[in-house]
Amino acid sequence: MSRLLRVNMADLKAAFEEVPEPYRLWGGRGFTSMVTSREVPPNCHPLGPNNKLVIAPGIVSGTAAPTSGRTSFGGKSPLTGTIKETNVGGLSSQKIARLGIKGIIVEGHPKEAGQFWLLKINKDGAEFLPATDLVGKGMYEVCRTLWERHGKGVAVIGIGPAGEYRLTNAGICVNDPENSAGRYAGRGGMGAVMGSKGLKAIVVDDTGGPGVEIADQTRFRAAIKPLTDASLKHDIVKKGGALNTYGTNVLANIMNEAGGYPTRNFSGGRFELTGQISGEAVAEIVKKRGGVGTTGHPCHPGCIIQCSNIYPYPDGKFHTSVLEYESVWALGANCGIGNLDDIADLIWACNDVGLDTIEAGATIAVAMEGGLLKFGDAEGAKKLLNEDVRGGTPLGRIIGCGAETTGRAFGVVRVPTVKGQAMPAYEPRAVKGIGVTYATSTMGADHTSGYTIAPEILSVGGKADPFNPQKAELSRSFQAATAFIDTSGYCLFDAFAVLDIPEGLAGMVESCAAVLGTKWTVDDIGRLGIEVLKVERAFNAAAGFTKAHDRLPEFMKYEPLPPHNTVFDVTDEDLDKVHAY
Amino acid sequence: MIEVHLYGRLRRLAAQSGVWRPSIAWVDLQEGTVAQVMEALGVGPEEVSNIFINGRYDPAAPDQTVRSGDRIGLFPPDMRMLYV
Numbered sequence: 002m003s004r005l006l007r008v009n010m011a012d013l014k015a016a017f018e019e020v021p022e023p024y025r026l027w028g029g030r031g032f033t034s035m036v037t038s039r040e041v042p043p044n045c046h047p048l049g050p051n052n053k054l055v056i057a058p059g060i061v062s063g064t065a066a067p068t069s070g071r072t073s074f075g076g077k078s079p080l081t082g083t084i085k086e087t088n089v090g091g092l093s094s095q096k097i098a099r100l101g102i103k104g105i106i107v108e109g110h111p112k113e114a115g116q117f118w119l120l121k122i123n124k125d126g127a128e129f130l131p132a133t134d135l136v137g138k139g140m141y142e143v144c145r146t147l148w149e150r151h152g153k154g155v156a157v158i159g160i161g162p163a164g165e166y167r168l169t170n171a172g173i174c175v176n177d178p179e180n181s182a183g184r185y186a187g188r189g190g191m192g193a194v195m196g197s198k199g200l201k202a203i204v205v206d207d208t209g210g211p212g213v214e215i216a217d218q219t220r221f222r223a224a225i226k227p228l229t230d231a232s233l234k235h236d237i238v239k240k241g242g243a244l245n246t247y248g249t250n251v252l253a254n255i256m257n258e259a260g261g262y263p264t265r266n267f268s269g270g271r272f273e274l275t276g277q278i279s280g281e282a283v284a285e286i287v288k289k290r291g292g293v294g295t296t297g298h299p300c301h302p303g304c305i306i307q308c309s310n311i312y313p314y315p316d317g318k319f320h321t322s323v324l325e326y327e328s329v330w331a332l333g334a335n336c337g338i339g340n341l342d343d344i345a346d347l348i349w350a351c352n353d354v355g356l357d358t359i360e361a362g363a364t365i366a367v368a369m370e371g372g373l374l375k376f377g378d379a380e381g382a383k384k385l386l387n388e389d390v391r392g393g394t395p396l397g398r399i400i401g402c403g404a405e406t407t408g409r410a411f412g413v414v415r416v417p418t419v420k421g422q423a424m425p426a427y428e429p430r431a432v433k434g435i436g437v438t439y440a441t442s443t444m445g446a447d448h449t450s451g452y453t454i455a456p457e458i459l460s461v462g463g464k465a466d467p468f469n470p471q472k473a474e475l476s477r478s479f480q481a482a483t484a485f486i487d488t489s490g491y492c493l494f495d496a497f498a499v500l501d502i503p504e505g506l507a508g509m510v511e512s513c514a515a516v517l518g519t520k521w522t523v524d525d526i527g528r529l530g531i532e533v534l535k536v537e538r539a540f541n542a543a544a545g546f547t548k549a550h551d552r553l554p555e556f557m558k559y560e561p562l563p564p565h566n567t568v569f570d571v572t573d574e575d576l577d578k579v580h581a582y
Numbered sequence: 583m584i585e586v587h588l589y590g591r592l593r594r595l596a597a598q599s600g601v602w603r604p605s606i607a608w609v610d611l612q613e614g615t616v617a618q619v620m621e622a623l624g625v626g627p628e629e630v631s632n633i634f635i636n637g638r639y640d641p642a643a644p645d646q647t648v649r650s651g652d653r654i655g656l657f658p659p660d661m662r663m664l665y666v
């Protein structure tokens with residue numbers, strides 16, 4: 002019987018309890034959003050004692066289901082003020098699930114400010130250990146130290162100095178199979194919430210754990226086969242396919258050709274140096290330099306897509322993992338930086354200091370626009386992260402709080418945020434549907450919450466003209482389906498396969514139903530997804546958000562974006578239709 | 583002239599065939615279909631997945647007419663972000 006682990010930082014108690022009925026059929030984002038909705042006052046201060054950090058593996062995480070190792074982190078976001086769910090691969094999801102734990106709820110405030118603790122979870126229970134000697138340490142060192150102390154192979158969940166400082170762009174790091182600090186539940190500043198709880202890290206050891214309880218084994222095994230088959234044969238996700246060969250950064254050249262690759266703080270849609278920072282370039286460097294460098298790297302055991310990579314120094318030694326599309330864009334093209342070694346340094350710095358790469362890149366670009374440094378100044382950008390943010394200087398604290406805070410501090414108008422969160426690597430003026438998602442997502446600007454790029458650019462899950470502004474229905478159906486996938490524990494990239502191969506989609510739902518013992522079918526995806534969205538929207542409404550917040554920044558309506566010279570012309574009425582259900 | 587931007591293994595058809603700079607082939611044609619442009623370059627239909635015309639993806643691209651000054655983008659099947 003899976004349990005819930007409730008962790009109170011005020012009296013340092015961690016106790017297991019039965020999973021309350023309202024949470025029983027949820028995992029991942031569904032679980033974190035249901036708990037946040039019921040237990041967190043919408044008007045609480047995100048860094049105060051009444052916010053909670055909710056951690057949950059997906060419904061099928063820890064089972065034999067392929068590519069299903071996502072861990073969701075939820076609560077109220079200090080970056081956006083909305084409800085937040087941000088999920089990540091790495092080692093944590095499967096291990097938490099295999100200990101029979103459905104979710105972890107971290108609540109309360111430590112009695113002594115500035116004290117940091119380590120929570121160790123294994124088959125015998127959970128205990129607190131002092132983390133005094135880890136304070137101020139970057140995540141690469143934290144991961145190394147915790148494997149030395151608690152055994153090779155344990156999952157590490159932790160925060161860097163940015164989280165300790167409670168900066169609103171602090172992410173939560175999860176280690177990968179090589180114990181690199183390369184995976185981040187980055188978005189929305191949830192690392193600051195973890196920091197506010199005085200929790201530096203969590204170690205999860207699933208040795209001897211009971212495993213995931215599956216209500217109907219036969220049905221489960223029958224369900225995952227078509228899903229696995231779909232992933233093995235779909236062109237995007239199969240072995241030797243685009244994601245496996247080039248990583249997510251295969252998209253750089255494609256979005257650049259489409260004129261939707263935001264450049265120099267969203268002032269253009271094509272970057273002249275895209276080729277040399279593209280997935281093709283990463284693959285070529287990895288091959289040439291050899292050593293530990295690799296493409297087709299899995300971020301967690303059991304992934305059959307393997308879109309990650311390990312980027313080596315010229316001598317073949319480890320430099321950074323992972324150079325993925327959003328990170329390379331944010332700290333590359335968006336800052337006018339066109340050298341992969343520089344970008345790898347910047348990604349490493351974000352991973353170590355504990356920042357979300359998307360928000361960090363957007364922030365530096367806004368600072369560049371504000372005159373703090375010049376576009377293309379890689380050394381200046383590195384100094385900002387490695388010295389200012391890491392050291393907690395006043396400037397570092399501004400930069401570490403994200404694009405909107407930095408835009409205010411430097412008097413910048415062109416600040417590409419929605420609800421305080423920076424946009425990722427798809428330009429809404431050239432791809433209208435993703436703009437509709439950015440505007441209306443419950444999470445602030447977020448591509449993963451309704452990836453309409455699939456039909457708009459990639460012809461996956463149907464075809465849609467990126468320049469057509471009528472995208473309310475498309476965005477709604479993607480937002481609902483995504484809320485379900487984020488709940489299941491499956492990686493969003495499984496969706497590429499299942500959107501086009503119906504047996505795969507059925508297998509995805511069926512496998513969740515077999516674990517939980519429900520009768521769900523494909524027809525329930527939309528209903529379950531909408532249920533999650535409704536709960537999230539209700540939280541946001543109670544926190545003061547209205548349809549006036551479901552809008553893109555004004556400059557996108559009056560500044561035409563080259564090369565297409567289009568503006569964002571989706572009407573407010575159309576944006577308001579997205580959640581009219 | 584038609585400006586053809588080539589990616590992945592198709593870069594071989596450009597004078598500059600490395601990944602470090604754009605790989606562009608110029609096809610001397612006033613007006614014709616994308617299929618004709620590809621034929622002039624010696625690219626078979628099976629060698630191409632995504633085709634962009636002036637930055638717009640078009641699933642019916644081979645039959646579309648392009649004119650001098652237009653830009654085409656060609657991606658090979660192993661960069662396929664399409665399922666058709």
